[in-house]
Amino acid sequence: MSGVGSEEETHITYSRVPWFSWEEWNFVRKTIFSTSPNSISSALTRVSTWRSRGCLPCAIEVTAALVEVRQRDPFFREGMPCNALESDEMLAMGYCMAIIRLVNSFAEKSRRKTGLSISESADALGIPSMLIDIRHECSHRELPSLALVRLASTKAIEWLKSYYWEPQKRLIPNVQKEIKSRLREMTSHLTLKHHGDAGCPPVKRRRIKQPEMVSGRKRFFAHMSDKLHSSKSEGSKRATARIIRSLRRLYSAHPLEVVSALLEEFVRTESSWLDNIDVMDGSDSSEVEMVPNESKFHDGKFDAWKTAVLKLSHKEPLLLVAMVEEVLKMIKVREATRSDMGQQSLPSSEYRSELFQIGNLSSLVRWLLHNASKQKFSDPVAAHNETHTNSIPKSNLWLLLRNCLLLAPGNSHLVDSVLRLVQMIGNDSLAAKFKKLPLLCSLDPISTLENCTASDFESNLRQHEDFLRQAEKKLEDIKHRKKHGVSSLCDSQERIWSVAKSWSSSAIGLLPYPLGSFSILPADYKVNVQEAGYSKDHLDKDHSLDKREESTEAEFVEKSDEVVQLTIDDRMVPEGIDDPPLMPTEGSLLIGGVFRRIGKEELVAIESGVWVCVTD
Amino acid sequence: MEKESPSPHIFIPDLWSEAADSIAFDSCTSPPPITFVCGAKNSGKSTFSRHLLNTLVPRYKKVAYLDTDVGQPEFTTPGCLSIHIIDEQTPDLTILSMKTPERCIFFGDTSSKRDPKAYLSGVYRLYDYYHTEYYQSNKLRSSEKSPLPLVINTPGWVKGIGYEIIVEMLRYIQPTHVVQIRISAEKKNLPTGAFWIEGNQKEHATLINLNAAFQVSFNRSLLIQKDSRRLRDARIIAYFRQCLPRSFSITTNKELAHALASHTPYEVPLSKVKVSHLHCTVSRNEIFHSLNATIVGLAVDRRTSQESDGHAPWCVGLGIIRGVDMLKGLLYVITPVPLSLLDKVDLLLQGYIEIPTCLLQVRGCVSPYMATNVMPFN
Numbered sequence: 001m002s003g004v005g006s007e008e009e010t011h012i013t014y015s016r017v018p019w020f021s022w023e024e025w026n027f028v029r030k031t032i033f034s035t036s037p038n039s040i041s042s043a044l045t046r047v048s049t050w051r052s053r054g055c056l057p058c059a060i061e062v063t064a065a066l067v068e069v070r071q072r073d074p075f076f077r078e079g080m081p082c083n084a085l086e087s088d089e090m091l092a093m094g095y096c097m098a099i100i101r102l103v104n105s106f107a108e109k110s111r112r113k114t115g116l117s118i119s120e121s122a123d124a125l126g127i128p129s130m131l132i133d134i135r136h137e138c139s140h141r142e143l144p145s146l147a148l149v150r151l152a153s154t155k156a157i158e159w160l161k162s163y164y165w166e167p168q169k170r171l172i173p174n175v176q177k178e179i180k181s182r183l184r185e186m187t188s189h190l191t192l193k194h195h196g197d198a199g200c201p202p203v204k205r206r207r208i209k210q211p212e213m214v215s216g217r218k219r220f221f222a223h224m225s226d227k228l229h230s231s232k233s234e235g236s237k238r239a240t241a242r243i244i245r246s247l248r249r250l251y252s253a254h255p256l257e258v259v260s261a262l263l264e265e266f267v268r269t270e271s272s273w274l275d276n277i278d279v280m281d282g283s284d285s286s287e288v289e290m291v292p293n294e295s296k297f298h299d300g301k302f303d304a305w306k307t308a309v310l311k312l313s314h315k316e317p318l319l320l321v322a323m324v325e326e327v328l329k330m331i332k333v334r335e336a337t338r339s340d341m342g343q344q345s346l347p348s349s350e351y352r353s354e355l356f357q358i359g360n361l362s363s364l365v366r367w368l369l370h371n372a373s374k375q376k377f378s379d380p381v382a383a384h385n386e387t388h389t390n391s392i393p394k395s396n397l398w399l400l401l402r403n404c405l406l407l408a409p410g411n412s413h414l415v416d417s418v419l420r421l422v423q424m425i426g427n428d429s430l431a432a433k434f435k436k437l438p439l440l441c442s443l444d445p446i447s448t449l450e451n452c453t454a455s456d457f458e459s460n461l462r463q464h465e466d467f468l469r470q471a472e473k474k475l476e477d478i479k480h481r482k483k484h485g486v487s488s489l490c491d492s493q494e495r496i497w498s499v500a501k502s503w504s505s506s507a508i509g510l511l512p513y514p515l516g517s518f519s520i521l522p523a524d525y526k527v528n529v530q531e532a533g534y535s536k537d538h539l540d541k542d543h544s545l546d547k548r549e550e551s552t553e554a555e556f557v558e559k560s561d562e563v564v565q566l567t568i569d570d571r572m573v574p575e576g577i578d579d580p581p582l583m584p585t586e587g588s589l590l591i592g593g594v595f596r597r598i599g600k601e602e603l604v605a606i607e608s609g610v611w612v613c614v615t616d
Numbered sequence: 617m618e619k620e621s622p623s624p625h626i627f628i629p630d631l632w633s634e635a636a637d638s639i640a641f642d643s644c645t646s647p648p649p650i651t652f653v654c655g656a657k658n659s660g661k662s663t664f665s666r667h668l669l670n671t672l673v674p675r676y677k678k679v680a681y682l683d684t685d686v687g688q689p690e691f692t693t694p695g696c697l698s699i700h701i702i703d704e705q706t707p708d709l710t711i712l713s714m715k716t717p718e719r720c721i722f723f724g725d726t727s728s729k730r731d732p733k734a735y736l737s738g739v740y741r742l743y744d745y746y747h748t749e750y751y752q753s754n755k756l757r758s759s760e761k762s763p764l765p766l767v768i769n770t771p772g773w774v775k776g777i778g779y780e781i782i783v784e785m786l787r788y789i790q791p792t793h794v795v796q797i798r799i800s801a802e803k804k805n806l807p808t809g810a811f812w813i814e815g816n817q818k819e820h821a822t823l824i825n826l827n828a829a830f831q832v833s834f835n836r837s838l839l840i841q842k843d844s845r846r847l848r849d850a851r852i853i854a855y856f857r858q859c860l861p862r863s864f865s866i867t868t869n870k871e872l873a874h875a876l877a878s879h880t881p882y883e884v885p886l887s888k889v890k891v892s893h894l895h896c897t898v899s900r901n902e903i904f905h906s907l908n909a910t911i912v913g914l915a916v917d918r919r920t921s922q923e924s925d926g927h928a929p930w931c932v933g934l935g936i937i938r939g940v941d942m943l944k945g946l947l948y949v950i951t952p953v954p955l956s957l958l959d960k961v962d963l964l965l966q967g968y969i970e971i972p973t974c975l976l977q978v979r980g981c982v983s984p985y986m987a988t989n990v991m992p993f994n
Contacts, residue, residue, distance in 0.1 A: 014977045014986035016970070020908065021984060049902040052893055053910055054968050057991075164991060171989040253982055496888040497958045500948060505878030507981040508971065509909030511939040511948065 017057075018050035020509070022172045028060075029165050032067055033157075037077060044068055058105040059164035062098060066153050066160075069094035075150055088146045095149035096138040102156055103127065103135040106163075126163065128155045179250050179261045183308070186243045187265065189236070190304035240311070248315055252507055259322050262309060263330065266364065267357075269301050310371060318504060318512075320372040321396050324417075327365050328403045331414075334358050335407060339461065362413035365404070369420045394502065397425050402475060409467035410460075628667055628829070635824050636664070636671040639793050640765075647751070648676065648765035652789060652821075654782055655797030656804045657772030659828045662690050664797060665769040670705045672765050678703045680718075680746050680766045684739050684785065687726040687771060687844065691715035693855045693934055694726050694848045695913075695969040697738045699746055701764070714854050719745050722913025722931040724894035724967015726848060728771060728781055731895060734928065736784055741927045743789055766791075774806045786812035794821050799828045849972035852911070855934060856975070858952035873978035881938050881948040882958065889947075890917060894967045904940045906966065907947065909976070909985050911936055913965035914953060932957050935964075936971060 019025045024046070032043035047064040050056050070076040072086050072094070086094075107122040114121060122132050130152050137144050251258040313319040338354045401421045408414040422434045506512040639649050649672075653665050662685065672679045681700040683689045691714060692698045698717035706713065721738040728735035750764040768789065770782060786794070798805045810819040857872060859879055866872050891903055898906045915929040935951035951958070976983035 012988055014973070014982065014988060015990040016973055016976070017985055017987045017990060019985075019987075020905070022987070045899050045902060046905070048896070049898055049906045052896045052898045052906045052966065053985075054970055059991075168991045171991060173989045249979065249982070253984065495959060497882050497884050497955060497961065499955070500881050500883045503878070503880040505874070505981065506939070507877060507983045508936065508938045508976055509983040509985050511941060 016055045018053040018055055026169070026172070029169060032063060033161070033165075037071060040067060040071055044071070057164070058101070059160055062102045062105065063157065063160045063165070065098035065101060066095070066157055069098060070153060073150065089143065092143055092146045092149050095146075095153050096134065096144065099131050099149065099152060099156060100135050100139065102160075103131055107132070127159055128152075131156055131159075175250065175254050175257055176261070179247075179254070179258055180264075182243060182247050182250065183261055183265055186240070186247065186308045187301065187304040189240060189243065190307045191301055244311055244315065247312055251312070251316055251319065255322060259319070259326050262323065263326055266305060269305060306367075309368075313371065317372075318396075320368045321400065324365055324368045324372070324400055325403070327361050327368070328400070328407060331358055331361050331365070331407055332403075334361070358411070359413070362411050362417075365417045366413045366420070369417050369424075373420055373424050394425060396502075397421055401425065405471050405475070406468060409471070410464055628663075629827075632664055632667060632826055632829070633671075635795060635826055636668045638824075639668060639795075639822075640671045640675055647792070648763050649793050650766045650768070650789065650791040651793040651795060652768045652770065652786060652791035653795045653797070654770045654774070654806060655772065655828075656774050656799050656801075656806070659772065659797040659799045661685075661772065661797055662688070662769050663829070664795065664826070665767050666690065666706060668767050668795075669702050670707075672767070673702060673705050676762075676765055678764050680750055680764045682739075682742055682746065682766060682768045685769055685771045686723050686728060686735070688847055689851075690769060692717055692720060693851050693969070695722060695724050695967055696931070696934075697721045697723055697735075697742055699742045701750075712850060712854055714851075714858065720931045720933075721928045722894070722915060722934070722965045722967065723928075724913065724965060724969060726969070727773065729773070729777055730968070732777060732781055734894070736781060736788075738928050739785055740788055774804070779806070782806070783812040787814075791821055793824060795824045795826060797826045797828055849974070852934075852969070852972055853975070856936065856950065856952065859950055869972075869974045870978050873975045874981065876936075876938075876950060876975060877978070877981040879950055881950045882935075882955070883946050883948050886945045886947055888962070890963045892963060892965050894965055898966075904942050907937045907964070908940045909937065909971065909983055910966060911969045911971055912949075913967065914949075914951060914958065914961040915963040915965050916960045917963035929963055929965075931965065932961060934969070937964075 017025075019028075028043045028046050031039040032047070034040060034043075044064055044067065047056070047060060050060070069091060073091050103118070103122065106125055107118050107127055110116075110125065111118055111121040114124075116124070119129065119132055122129065134144050134149060134152050247258065309319070309323070334354055334357060338351060338358065341348065341351045341354065401418065404414055404418050404421060408418050419434060422431050504512040639651055651668060653661050653668070655661050665681070669679055669681060679702045681690070681702050683692065683696075683698050683700070686695055686697060688694065689696055689698060691700055696717075698720040700715055701718050702715075719742060721742060723731075723735055723738055725731075746764075746766055751766070752763075768785075768791065770785065771778065774782060794810075796806055796808075808825065810821065810823060813819050853869060853872065856876060857866065860866065860872075860875050864875060866875060886903070891907065893906070912935055913931045914933050914935050915931045917929050933951055933953035935949040935953070937947055938950045939948040940946070941948070947964075953961075973986065977986045
């Protein structure tokens with residue numbers, strides 16, 4: 001966080017770039033300098049795709065040119081088949097041209113600006129003088145020897161790394177960090193405000209078990225309270241508006257990140273709260289989770305968090321829907337862990353806390369939907385010229401309803417949420433069908449927890465699963481019918497162009513978020529991967545006790561920022577593979593959108609960074 | 617530099633008017649005049665062309681206009697070669713007006729140097745179209761229509777390869793009138809006389825030399841460069857403004873950017889259209905990455921008639937690929953082309969025509985392709 005007042009909002013300079021995200025850029029940076037020919041060729045493919053978009057920085061262009069020639073040079077590539085050999089002259093010309101391009105695009109341009117000589121401006125930029133000599137030699141004299149230009153190519157690549165790739169890497173903004181610091185800024189700001197309203201000094205705070213936070217926050221608070229007292233509420237309003245503006249900017253570019261940061265903040269505050277309250281107080285727990293944090297949480301952090309969400313969602317109406325979607329995913333994961341634990345032994349304290357968190361998250365869903373439904377009818381600000389963003393698209397509501405239903409049995413908050421969604425969809429016949437849903441609440445595992453035995457519990461779970469299966473079956477039925485209806489329509493008027501069915505405002509190059517499926521480019525593959533993980537076989541696995549075994553064969557793995565997906569897709573054809581495999585995709589992994597042959601070591605490396613999503 | 621502004625005071629010298637009058641009225645109506653207007657950059661070719669159109673329209677009712685200036689076409693977006701049938705005068709020559717062409721070919725770059733051969737074949741195809749539809753007497757006689765005059769506007773690149781391209785065009789088209797507009801910097805002009813004639817062939821075309829309407833100041837070239845980029849963007853913006861109803865009050869680019877961002881696009885499955893990169897090769901796997909947030913030409917590839925074989929396909933307009941859905945294999949496209957016409961489109965052509973940055977970086981809707989913290993590229 002760079003101080004409280006930031007002018008940067010107004011002074012952000014954007015440049016057109018051919019990459020979708022810095023992750024994509026980073027993918028190329030890592031692979032283009034790797035030692036594996038396949039990785040290199042995937043990087044080169046991506047660079048040529050960038051070239052097709054125009055605006056390719058010349059540092060990248062020259063790097064790609066040099067690397068491409070080296071890819072063809074047996075000197076730099078051991079074990080290359082002999083028939084792929086280029087003649088020495090061809091290679092030397094390739095290197096020379098790349099070097100000329102390098103010198104011209106850097107030294108020549110700065111020479112024109114400053115009026116210095118080529119060698120002087122090359123010196124200023126740190127370009128090795130060998131490259132200048134080679135440029136001169138092959139423009140005006142004879143073609144330099146291959147040995148010389150090979151050496152020069154190494155120097156040129158080193159220079160490009162130090163002049164462009166490394167400095168640019170250091171410049172990449174850390175979005176996650178920025179979002180987090182902005183959110184924290186906002187909640188602290190709002191917390192302060194709450195205290196100010198109540199008339200109590202902000203330093204009197206509840207003890208929180210997070211020492212590393214406390215000291216920093218204390219200082220921050222002291223600083224802020226000084227500020228608050230000296231400045232008028234006008235100023236604080238303006239500050240809030242400024243933070244909201246920057247959050248909106250971040251949200252429009254990185255909706256997923258903002259949503260997950262918001263929820264992380266929620267979970268964090270919630271857990272710090274848990275540390276301070278006796279969770280195991282049975283009579284209390286069910287009550288507590290019904291009324292989230294309002295009465296219990298006096299230091300206003302939750303209020304601040306909620307105010308922050310509401311303020312932001314007032315400007316970005318779809319935020320709430322997106323959050324609900326994410327929370328449902330979180331609940332799904334927790335449910336999985338819970339049922340895992342519950343089946344192994346008697347309910348443990350972890351099990352209880354898991355249940356408790358599910359309860360909390362579910363009440364959050366209810367709260368979010370409650371506000372989302374209010375918002376739908378009262379948003380005079382956005383209503384004026386952004387008609388599309390004003391209402392939540394029906395398709396989103398349907399999707400939420402489906403996800404909610406899958407988790408609803410035995411969860412009163414989610415049952416409430418389902419009813420809310422049905423109401424929001426505004427379909428009368430649907431509403432009638434859902435009237436009976438609250439009856440399912442009698443199965444609430446939280447309320448029966450106190451006097452349950454292991455066998456009771458198991459039967460409860462089975463019932464639970466039955467309900468899920470039934471719901472799933474019915475949904476499949478509906479989907480089936482729907483599909484049929486749609487396909488018969490399609491047949492009659494074979495049209496390839498159509499107006500998109502639902503739409504809301506989004507930046508060019510992105511799809512509206514959240515739509516049923518997201519704007520997808522490999523850097524964002526995480527999203528699909530999770531979606532895919534929860535596909536149809538999700539419910540069928542419920543019975544099996546050996547969950548761990550199944551989870552090891554999860555369909556996807558994630559490794560740092562490269563997302564790997566084992567998918568066979570016949571549109572994708574492997575590229576740059578020396579010995580073609582029997583099947584086009586056999587033994588290959590789809591990495592960054594390109595199929596690559598994967599050796600055992602690489603697999604082991606991936607495995608060490610595996611992130612498993614349990615899918616029962 | 618008043619003359620550099622987008623709406624300079626148009627001044628038509630008397631000599632220009634006389635030249636236009638002589639083309640319009642001194643020649644016989646059948647065959648009608650085919651006028652080739654050429655000259656260096658910013659000499660006033662398109663101004664003269666439009667003046668000539670205004671002069672021809674009263675006499676012929678309809679006039680064909682072949683625009684070969686892919687950098688700054690008169691009625692279409694940059695990167696397009698087009699032929700228009702003009703049937704009304706445009707009194708104010710300063711207003712940027714978009715007209716739907718009779719036929720259009722998407723060349724995909726703002727200079728013919730990217731691919732001279734493809735450029736010329738596009739020009740020839742458009743000229744042939746004019747020739748068969750509006751000039752060849754038998755075909756017209758049956759429908760009792762008279763042949764139309766043609767005005768050809770050309771690019772201002774008259775040196776090196778640009779010169780050779782103009783020569784090729786002149787030899788193919790064989791115009792009845794060649795109007796050359798000369799600027800005071802002699803070195804930048806085309807050669808005088810019938811420079812395109814080979815050996816001792818005879819030339820029947822009427823040659824008219826005119827002087828540019830204003831003097832060239834010595835530091836203009838730099839200004840023109842900057843200005844032409846802005847003009848190109850203005851044309852693209854004006855084109856995509858047509859996506860939105862006229863009743864929308866949109867006065868600034870910012871408003872337009874917002875409106876386009878929330879405009880419901882068309883969707884098309886990638887499997888149902890072909891994608892062709894005009895000036896580079898892109899791996900099939902990478903097509904989504906290549907297309908997202910770029911401008912494409914919407915072309916009709918179906919080979920319905922023999923004449924289209926081996927030629928560039930007709931283009932019905934441009935579209936912005938505003939988003940891609942890799943899971944569903946869908947492209948989302950914004951275009952002013954109506955759905956009825958769009959249904960014929962089965963080929964997307966990608967060139968190097970860029971979306972103006974002002975449409976990409978409006979607050980709250982910044983495209984992912986506009987990045988911060990980018991190392992300055994030189």
